[in-house]
Amino acid sequence: MQVVTLVRIPLAVIFAAVLLTRSELTLGVLVACSVLLAISEVTDFLDGFLARRLGVVSETGAMLDPYSDSASRLIVYWTLASAGLALAVVPLVMALRDVTVAYCRITWVRQGKSVSAKWSGKIKAVVQGFAAFALLWSPAYRATTGAWAVTAISWLVIAVTVYSALDYLRPRQ
Numbered sequence: 302m303q304v305v306t307l308v309r310i311p312l313a314v315i316f317a318a319v320l321l322t323r324s325e326l327t328l329g330v331l332v333a334c335s336v337l338l339a340i341s342e343v344t345d346f347l348d349g350f351l352a353r354r355l356g357v358v359s360e361t362g363a364m365l366d367p368y369s370d371s372a373s374r375l376i377v378y379w380t381l382a383s384a385g386l387a388l389a390v391v392p393l394v395m396a397l398r399d400v401t402v403a404y405c406r407i408t409w410v411r412q413g414k415s416v417s418a419k420w421s422g423k424i425k426a427v428v429q430g431f432a433a434f435a436l437l438w439s440p441a442y443r444a445t446t447g448a449w450a451v452t453a454i455s456w457l458v459i460a461v462t463v464y465s466a467l468d469y470l471r472p473r474q
Contacts, residue, residue, distance in 0.1 A: 303361065306348040309369045312341045313376035320380050326440050334437055341373055342430045367418075370426065371399040377433050378458075387436045388455035395429070395458075398466040405469050421468035428461045 316337040323330045348366060352358045375396055381387035402422070432454050439451050 303365055305344050305351065306365045306369045308344055309341045309373035310376070312337050312344075313373040313380075316341075317376055317380040320384055320437075326384075331438060331441070335434060338377065338430075338433055338437065341377075345370060345426065345430075367399075367403075371395075374429055374433075375399070378429075381433065381436050386439055386451065388452065388459075391455050391458055394462050398425075398462045401466050402469045419465075419468055421465040425461050425465040429458055432458045 316334050319330060319337070320326075320334050375392055378387060378392040378395055382389045382392055435454050436451060439454075442450065
């Protein structure tokens, strides 16, 4: 299962290479990047599902999943921001949230409290996943909507990410 979990990181690196090494955002580039994002999102769902279904849940897998999620999404959003398809502050907020959650979990483990994922984290993942596609495809609708759509989607991601960080500051018993 760890291969399914860790594959998101090289997929994100390939996404970055494809998007940032092209001088134009052609339909082919957008489709290729969309396929990479789709595979990454599917593996994010599949790793935990398959581990539970096959009875191979492990501490290592439980640790690698949020790491892989963070690393891959940070690469994707840094790439989108570098390509001018997202506000530059988005990956910064995401990184601060993920570091905050990681340190909260370390503290909670030491206090004997639950460190399991919260619903706000799941919602954040879904919003970040769908928003990545919407931002990637923004050149297709920017002429119609103007830059406000990219700004609005970026701020939606920021708001949900901040909400999730604040939710993780409250430990479970």
